[in-house]
Amino acid sequence: MLVDPSLGVRVRGRNALPPVDLVLLSHCHEDHTAALPLFRDAPVYVHEEDLPGLVDFDGFLSIFGVEPERREEYGHFLKTTFFYEPRPDAVPFRDGDLFDLGGGVSVRVNHTPGHTRGHCVLLVEPDGVLFLGDIDLTGFGPYYGDAWSDLEAFERSLELVRGIEARHYVTGHHIGLLDDRDAFLGRLDHYVARIADRERRLLECLAEPRTMDEIVAHRFVYRPHDEGAGIAKAERNSMQLHLDRLERDGRVEREGSKYRAA
Ligand SMILES: [Zn+2]
Incomplete structure (x- = not known):
């Protein structure tokens, strides 16, 4: 096998x-x-x-x-x-x-x-x-x-x-x-702690309202200088999952196209 x-x-x-x-x-x-x-x-x-x-x-x-x-x-x-x-x-x-x-x-x-x-x-x-x-x-x-x-x-x-x-x-x-x-x-x-670390840094960043493009450019999963096939897309998909959860839990609010910590 x-x-x-x-x-x-x-x-x-x-x-x-x-x-x-x-x-x-x-x-x-x-x-x-x-x-x-x-x-x-x-x-x-x-x-x-x-x-x-x-x-x-x-x-x-x-x-x-x-x-x-x-x-x-x-x-x-x-x-x-x-x-x-x-x-x-x-x-x-x-x-x-x-x-x-x-x-x-x-x-x-x-x-x-x-x-x-x-x-x-x-x-x-x-x-x-x-x-x-x-x-x-x-x-x-x-x-x-x-x-x-x-x-x-x-x-x-x-x-x-x-x-x-x-x-x-x-x-x-x-x-x-x-x-x-x-x-x-x-x-x-x-390994598990990396998830909470990403979410904590995302919330800190959202003290100011940010668009999804700004969130992706900031990088919470990858490093800021990481480029290449699929990296921005994977960063975006990952952050969308965190944002969906945070919004559902009332910890993030949306203002037009921007997200901010509640
Ligand atoms: Zn795989």
Whole structure:
């Protein structure tokens, strides 16, 4: 079983791996599917809510929320840099599904939406290995900058993973393997705290009324000098989720096109 055929798998090639006869995806994002074309003969499984991203390219683009005028440019980028190929044969799984790998080894699906609608963490037993996907515990903090991202679902998912007892924790991206539950919990605390930190800085900034463009230019998720494909858009999507919540809670008010702290 291979989880998340990433760019790294693509670079190393299929011959560098043990035989693969089953591919599971933690979620449908370009960097987690880049090597999927190397495994056309293996069944691929993904949570039912991310399935549209594998079925066809339109579904894949809707995960990111690409505007019609940017579809061609961004679509080209996804195909040439991340080798996107649809897998209309992909099989959906659901929360609680169990993959029996034989020999007493199993993989249990835990649905942890927020990063994408169908993001899941996978618990491999009996060894107690929890694959966290893009609940990646980095210093950057949680990413909820796409059309299919959801801040409050992400927060609930972070509480859910805190309660999963495992002995080894594996993240996507560069943190890698943590062999210690205390190390995992420490990293998780810092990761969760990034959300409140973004929200606190946003509220401070809204002591003065600001337009969304000003909020995006200020940067609360990325650094002010971070530029590049999709960064302003991800910043905007993320801040919209915070603003929606703050407005709903009566902590932010709107004045025309501007937001200000209540
Ligand atoms: Zn992702």
